[in-house]
Amino acid sequence: MSLAGRNPEREADAATDNDVIIRSMSAHPPDRQPTRPTLAQVAALSGVSLKTASRALGGESNVAEHTRTRVQEAADQLGYRPNGIARDLRRGAQASTLIGLLSGDLANPFYSRLAGGLERELRPHGFQLVIASTDEDADLERQLVDNLLERRIRALVVVSALDEHDYLAAERRHGIPFIFADRPPVGLSADAVLLDNREGARQAGEHLIAGGHRRIGVVGDLSRLSTHHDRIDGFAEAMRAAGIADWTDYLVQDAHDVAAAERAVAGLLRRNPAPTALFTTNNRITTGALRALRDHPNPPALVGFDELELGDVLGVTVIAHDAEEMGRQAAHLLLDRLGGETGRARRVVIPTRLLVRGSGERFPAGTP
């Protein structure tokens, strides 16, 4: 990983067929870095001291109106723009307005909704989001956390791929709040916003059982993820309650992407006897299942965890929840902490609910 921006050779040979327009605009070619005007220059141009210029531009009181105008004009003329880095440094790291967000993969609508909810809630408070995707890679996650912390972000929201968060303990003591989203912290006490995974999955299981199913295929995500465990546990509970002991015969795990899920479902359907219903434990897996089931003459019932973009149109029965709300709640926890809240770690649970839309209500073959 090269630290961006030093690559002399490249700069040298790229300066070939220059853009006439750009060149003619940028004053004089020789000065490679068109250095930005500083506050000192603004002050000089307007004939006041540095501090007065600072005050005028910073909107502080105790500045004569005509001084303010003069400084403002000078700033405009120079195209002055305050240097936030310098300001942050001077004001101390705790003045930063950057909030970090680390999640698995932005392309997953679940995460992007989360990000959207978070950002919208934070924006009015003047905070901005720095995001990074971990691709569910533990090493990358640690590295990105380091990067973000060095950047002196004010707080960090993380959908962690790690199963151990000791290493963050030291950081927390330095006053930067961590909010865990979707997956709880392990070995560390910190605020978290979680889904009601157990309950949702249990509901899915019960719903299918109520529909008369006994052989239910379950396709799960990476088995190391706690969300996965919880969902499997919740489902198991429903099976236990129904006296179905051998449901694990139809359990396939570690299907982390759509393609893997599609294969897993296809495999389940080839079993003999085949499952009469499926429970898919997240949106990607459900998508894969829908692909596998397309054109199936007599598809099994299907209940999926997570809402789907076009779930209503497709008639897919799901265990839905509000991902944006999760982002908003994370924002609240975070803002509270930044506001000085020092109470014990809080946990917000986002409820799930069963949306009956058809796919989950198909009866087992042979049933009237």
Place this chain on the structure above:
Amino acid sequence: MSLAGRNPEREADAATDNDVIIRSMSAHPPDRQPTRPTLAQVAALSGVSLKTASRALGGESNVAEHTRTRVQEAADQLGYRPNGIARDLRRGAQASTLIGLLSGDLANPFYSRLAGGLERELRPHGFQLVIASTDEDADLERQLVDNLLERRIRALVVVSALDEHDYLAAERRHGIPFIFADRPPVGLSADAVLLDNREGARQAGEHLIAGGHRRIGVVGDLSRLSTHHDRIDGFAEAMRAAGIADWTDYLVQDAHDVAAAERAVAGLLRRNPAPTALFTTNNRITTGALRALRDHPNPPALVGFDELELGDVLGVTVIAHDAEEMGRQAAHLLLDRLGGETGRARRVVIPTRLLVRGSGERFPAGTP
């Protein structure tokens, strides 16, 4: 918008109910800011000079191995973490590793894929993404651009809601590259990654005409967006070529969200005569159309612009393109600029292609 942390009025009147808790908690704990260790402290603890500590931790050569270890130990013991703000300040703004991304709404899969492609491509170069959503609001966009620029981001990728970009010209002269994504710059010459909107829309029109349709309803996004214009233009071209002059009778514009699109489509279907086909010019509109068409006994043919999450499963004929690729291309343009490329503004066009899946191939009612 207040830069977090300074907004006296707001804090004042916000300190009504919920702040009570916060106040009481934050009030006392004497050590408010558990100040972080600095390099100087590490140096002191390890008994070397500041500069030596810097060298040791910075992985520079010319440091005795045992000195390096000693410094490293001191750093670990103190939980030292370099202050990126100070580093950036010292190294100069052009050393920042932050790239700004401004787009309409992260929750839209198109933007989140774009963000994903961009981030993945930038990460190996040591850059991080600061994102913000404009919600297609022009004023907000300008504000956010300002924020980002003050933060001394290294480059800015923007899906602009503005129809005029003069105000960025001054900035560009200061050496920060702007990359326009999805929508071209207006009144400013800058790199851009665009979709082949005209061509895609023309293809959609031709496809429906080839299917025997003459009355085709078109539902479009905000009419001020250039992407919208281009798509309408391309479609118009196809109509012209087919000798259909009055197609605009069935044109509805400014349907920016799913609900509006659903209403628009419902409205079109109530016309007499009703259109036998629909062209929906983006993913949200297509979603709305699918909702409106659900349970329709004899739905019109439908071609949508943009790929849909479950478009294959649903059998929706679309004009597809690769949003992640758009992000990657934006990254390339950007990295080139940062590498010193000063050539004239470049434009990368991402191709579109028709994916035939059923919905677009329904014949007009009454046709065999």
Place this chain on the structure above:
DNA sequence: CTGAAAGCGCTAACAA
């Protein structure tokens, strides 16, 4: 191989 001094651009104290 190591260190001392300077200063990035800004804001916070404290004068005046």
Place this chain on the structure above:
DNA sequence: TTGTTAGCGCTTTCAG
């Protein structure tokens, strides 16, 4: 109302 002096934490000369 304005100005002066420090110094945030780091890297960069330039000397040892």
